[in-house]
Amino acid sequence: MSNMTPKMRVKDFFDREKVDQMPCFSGMGTITVQAIEKMKARFAKIHTSAELMAGAAITTAEMFGFDGVVVPYDMCTVPEALGRGASFYEDAEGILYPTVPSKWANLDEVDLPESFDTLFENGRMPVVDDAIGIVKKYNDGELAVGSWVLGPFTMAGQMIELDVLLKGLRKDKERVEAFLSKMTDLIIAVARHYQGLGVDYMNIREMGSGADIISPRMWKTLIKPNLEKVFASLDSPKILHICGSTDLIIEMMNDCGADAVSVDQKNNVVESRKKLGEDAMILGNFDPYGTLVEMDAADVVAVIKQCIDDGVDAVWPGCDIWPDVKKENMEAYTQTVREYGR
Amino acid sequence: MGKEELRKELLKQLHEGVVEFEEDTVKEAAQRVLDEGLNAYDAVMNGLASGMVEVGELYDQHEYFVPELLMCADALYAGLDILKPYIRLEDLGDKPKGQVVIGTVQGDVHDIGKNIIKMMFEVAGFTVHDLGRDVPLENFVEEQLKTDSEIVALSAMMTTTMMGMEKVIKMIKEKNPNVAIMLGGAPVTSDTADLFGADGYAESAGNAVQEAIKMIGRLREMQKK
Numbered sequence: 001m002s003n004m005t006p007k008m009r010v011k012d013f014f015d016r017e018k019v020d021q022m023p024c025f026s027g028m029g030t031i032t033v034q035a036i037e038k039m040k041a042r043f044a045k046i047h048t049s050a051e052l053m054a055g056a057a058i059t060t061a062e063m064f065g066f067d068g069v070v071v072p073y074d075m076c077t078v079p080e081a082l083g084r085g086a087s088f089y090e091d092a093e094g095i096l097y098p099t100v101p102s103k104w105a106n107l108d109e110v111d112l113p114e115s116f117d118t119l120f121e122n123g124r125m126p127v128v129d130d131a132i133g134i135v136k137k138y139n140d141g142e143l144a145v146g147s148w149v150l151g152p153f154t155m156a157g158q159m160i161e162l163d164v165l166l167k168g169l170r171k172d173k174e175r176v177e178a179f180l181s182k183m184t185d186l187i188i189a190v191a192r193h194y195q196g197l198g199v200d201y202m203n204i205r206e207m208g209s210g211a212d213i214i215s216p217r218m219w220k221t222l223i224k225p226n227l228e229k230v231f232a233s234l235d236s237p238k239i240l241h242i243c244g245s246t247d248l249i250i251e252m253m254n255d256c257g258a259d260a261v262s263v264d265q266k267n268n269v270v271e272s273r274k275k276l277g278e279d280a281m282i283l284g285n286f287d288p289y290g291t292l293v294e295m296d297a298a299d300v301v302a303v304i305k306q307c308i309d310d311g312v313d314a315v316w317p318g319c320d321i322w323p324d325v326k327k328e329n330m331e332a333y334t335q336t337v338r339e340y341g342r
Numbered sequence: 343m344g345k346e347e348l349r350k351e352l353l354k355q356l357h358e359g360v361v362e363f364e365e366d367t368v369k370e371a372a373q374r375v376l377d378e379g380l381n382a383y384d385a386v387m388n389g390l391a392s393g394m395v396e397v398g399e400l401y402d403q404h405e406y407f408v409p410e411l412l413m414c415a416d417a418l419y420a421g422l423d424i425l426k427p428y429i430r431l432e433d434l435g436d437k438p439k440g441q442v443v444i445g446t447v448q449g450d451v452h453d454i455g456k457n458i459i460k461m462m463f464e465v466a467g468f469t470v471h472d473l474g475r476d477v478p479l480e481n482f483v484e485e486q487l488k489t490d491s492e493i494v495a496l497s498a499m500m501t502t503t504m505m506g507m508e509k510v511i512k513m514i515k516e517k518n519p520n521v522a523i524m525l526g527g528a529p530v531t532s533d534t535a536d537l538f539g540a541d542g543y544a545e546s547a548g549n550a551v552q553e554a555i556k557m558i559g560r561l562r563e564m565q566k567k
Contacts, residue, residue, distance in 0.1 A: 215404075
């Protein structure tokens with residue numbers, strides 16, 4: 001067991017086998033400026049090149065000792081492939097993630113193809129495919145490779161104006177439901193495609209559906225059925241991640257068919273553990289910006305220990321790691337997972 | 343029906359129209375306020391804005407969520423569009439309220455919180471210069487200089503775009519140290535606002551709504567004095 005490779009460690013963790021130490025990984029972007037600088041690259045460029053995309057993930061994993069790598073990093077790859085475009089901010093100073101510049105203004109404008117078969121030839125989808133291929137091959141496949149796709153509701157909010165979508169949940173329910181159903185088919189197509197490429201775990205990020213945005217009742221009727229359909233269509237390991245307020249919906253999250261639920265720092269994991277029981281797999285739940293960017297390194301240890309003491313099965317950041325981390329904070333985070341998570 | 347009785351009835355309709363997100367009810371009541379020669383500012387503050395204060399309470403109590411808030415805001419705007427042209431200068435305290443430049447910083451396409459804060463400023467009688475979302479940082483500086491606005495309100499929904507705020511604050515304060523800067527958005531804390539040199543902040547999209555509504559509430563209290 002002491003000779004476990006990072007990939008074996010993650011695989012056995014999800015298989016609920018005994019592991020030599022808690023795996024240190026995430027289901028969301030885990031790249032740092034230190035890695036990007038080491039590659040002599042720029043953040044704005046790593047989204048459009050398979051080599052740079054894969055390189056940023058691998059270099060970060062090597063620098064800080066992660067068991068897994070995750071690609072892609074931005075939320076625009078799928079909307080871009082469906083004609084919504086992507087802004088990369090190549091001339092802007094500092095780090096800005098790509099955004100979708102031209103969402104549909106209303107439901108009448110929605111123009112989706114009958115089938116998503118050709119989706120993977122469009123935009124940067126081939127870049128992501130190639131990046132997955134590169135990270136899978138790295139060091140004889142030593143690292144676990146994760147990928148993610150937004151959940152149906154959050155993806156819908158990337159394709160159409162969010163206020164139209166949110167108001168439509170009440171005012172135009174039938175058409176919004178039909179749109180979400182189509183988004184569900186899209187998510188299944190993308191997630192299955194990445195599973196077909198051999199990723200080791202798949203994270204569905206329904207991050208815009210927390211109980212600080214929509215009511216638990218609405219979550220039950222409009223979000224849950226689509227997530228159930230997504231998870232019924234995917235192989236294991238599969239994870240459902242939602243950030244923001246999740247205490248009121250954690251039980252429904254756990255009933256969607258995922259192998260694990262991932263939550264952020266707003267979740268009361270002690271209570272969630274009581275609600276879900278010992279068999280549930282909970283991932284989380286530290287604030288990546290507060291902990292890795294703002295905090296003193298000496299205080300990071302306590303944050304990570306608290307996550308473990310509260311009852312997470314593996315420590316996951318509550319969101320993408322913001323790349324401009326302090327190196328010593330990253331080291332404190334990964335080292336504490338290794339030592340305290342034994 | 344006497345004039346005071348009619349006033350109370352119309353204020354109630356405006357209030358309840360906002361709470362129940364009934365745009366048509368609000369429009370009809372707002373038009374009647376004008377037709378009956380009642381005070382438009384009174385109708386905005388004690389009808390529409392007071393309705394929005396109740397909406398904030400319903401949000402706090404987890405009765406309402408963001409979809410409901412957005413629909414209530416639409417109802418408020420439906421009334422405000424009708425009433426605003428008829429607000430008299432003296433109702434605002436003998437001089438126009440200030441001007442505010444508002445927008446979501448570059449890299450951020452979330453504008454729900456920003457739009458609700460904008461509504462708060464409009465209710466309070468400010469002239470709002472809305473730059474929209476994903477706004478290049480230098481545009482805030484240019485617009486402030488062009489309009490000589492007293493307030494610049496910046497919104498960022500994501501941690502990843504929040505850092506842009508610090509640059510804008512520095513650029514604006516260099517050119518005009520008297521401008522008040524307000525920050526808002528999910529990742530912004532009072533510590534961040536202090537660190538960046540801002541003059542005020544609203545905590546999150548949800549909290550922005552609550553903060554905006556609290557500010558409307560305070561304005562109504564001030565008006566009563």
